[in-house]
Amino acid sequence: MISQAITGWTAIALYAVASAALIVGLIFARDGAVRWATGAAWTGLAAHTAFLALRWNEVGHGPYLNLYEVGSANSWVAVALLLGGAARQPRLLPAGAAVLPASFLLFGVAMLSSSRPLPLLPILDSAWLVLHACFAKLTYGAYLVATAVAALYLIKDGRPGVLERAPALPILEDLLHRFVLLGFVMHSLMIATGAVWSQRAFGHHWAWDPIETWAFISWICYGVFLHARALHGWRGRRLALLACACFAAIVCAFFGVPYLYTTSHNLFLR
């Protein structure tokens, strides 16, 4: 338990350092600060991975049973997607200026929530649940990175002098589209696997549970995003703003609904 706290808070501190260094590096065009940020983020990810491994070892199941586990795992996926993507495409790294702060905040909220281990109920002990949870994490991670890219786009477009090290606007737009595509496919898989699991476990594939409903609404929102780009030629600032608006639906589904209403997902998200 203590080792979890040490690794968890170490990761959060490193993410915070990486966030600050990356923002400084981007605004003041300091390559050294960007390198420091990258190193700190990778070290933080290593500590974060150790945290999740320790937790998994302690409770005997994956990180998907309460906010402590779900929040930390979701933030891990977002940072891993960012750093993994940036390793292949360095132009993605500036998106970390938004992804890293969001991740350390989410991880911090998770660390401050109850860490009491929950038993894995028989009804949850299903491969479908594991698939559903994995796709959910990839969905949130991809959408978070996409929103970060959209935010970068809006800043760079609004104040061209700022963030000179950030990629050019067309590249940011292309990245935004790719991450929304990834998130949309994962989102679809999350809904489909959730429906199959629900049918097998509860006898209904869809119950209009508030979380289900908002996951469906946010899926439709991102569908509108893709249609607006593909069929109606939406580009640039308008598309970035739409991506941010779509992410608001995701935040509502993830953070808003479980705290306001009773849902079958309350066990996992609060």
Add this chain to the structure above:
Amino acid sequence: MIAAAWAWFRRPRVALALILLLIPGAGIGTLVPQVGRAPPSELEAWGRAHEGAAPFVTALGLHEVYSSPLFLALLGGLILSTASCTAHHVGRELAAGRPGGLVPLETLEPVDPAGGAPLDLPEAAALAPVLARAGYRTSSWPTADGWVLSGRKGSLGGWGSVVFHASLGVALAAGLFSAATRRAAYTEVVVGQAFVDRPADYLQVAPGPLSWWRDHTGTEITLERLGRGEGSLHLRSAAGERSAELAVNAPIEEGPLTIYLGDFNGPAVLLARCRGAERDEGYVHLARPVAGGGDVPSPAFGLPGTPFGVACRLLPERSLKVEVRERARGVVAAATLRRGEVMALPDGSTLAYVDLSAWTTLEVLQDDVAPLYAALAGCLVGLVVMLFSERWQVWVVATGSTRGLLLGGQARKAPAFLREELDALRIALLAASRPAAPCGGAP
């Protein structure tokens, strides 16, 4: 008229309007507890907590918003919209397969292979092997201007979009059909019938008949044994008799029926309210799942015939903290009771903590979800094909008219690649159409 309506549903603005109307409908379903999703006690509690709004909510049918005619009409509109768009896409894809179908000649890029002179037919025909070597699918057909050679390479991946949207329409329709035709019997098995309370929170019902559904399907289901997350059933129908083991996540199939064992079970307390010779008993479910054992408070539970609601919290040593509330005054009485103890209520009646029990759920369902699963699989396949296939296409059209050679193409991504393809093709075509050197050649 029908054609106009069909075309109207294809309009993106109509689809967007349907979606925007669906969102507040779904939002209402989130705000107001829904029949079938929330237990009756929660609906009652909501009604008591919102006395002003409750009559309107009930009159407007907002407790059943997802099965309301308006909501179903919106979903039906979305299905029609999806079907109309899909049919339109299918038409376009089929047209694209026909010679000359979708090649926008007016937008193609002209190339002058012979210094501005129009190609003659033999020259154009000679280009066919060049195109074939470059991987182009060629076709030829006559036009009013003469003979045309067309080459096409790459795919726009349009069939992925068709499969996705068609499957989405089928999935929505299958979901609606399932919701309209499914028949379910749901029972909360309060394990109050002679149960054995074992250490690991294991509760067992004494063997005995628990039959229902027989009137509807002819299948008699008898619960033989029920433990936490497992048990056994005896099934008797016209096809014969058999016993089956119950387990969570492992539904039992019996003809058209599927039988599920729920696991979101938890403790329930049996309370008795006594006033003179009157005695009313009722179970209060303490916790839905199990997180933290029994210390999750129950929703307020109305006491029939009184203005009071009661909320209970099970304490670790299995004593019960009871709060009696009145809407206008809040908590009017509170006590911590052990089993068998009694507390007084403000109206002179008493409330007794009779017993601690447990409950779980059994659900019998008649619902064919195979079409829905097939449609979901189709959606995913179409989505992957649509979003991740290479989507570019290059056309080359050679005519016998004065337009000469025309090149054109479009790509969903990597336009630089498309430019390289067009440049390479232009060079190959120019080389192939260059006049042969005169005999003897250059020195």
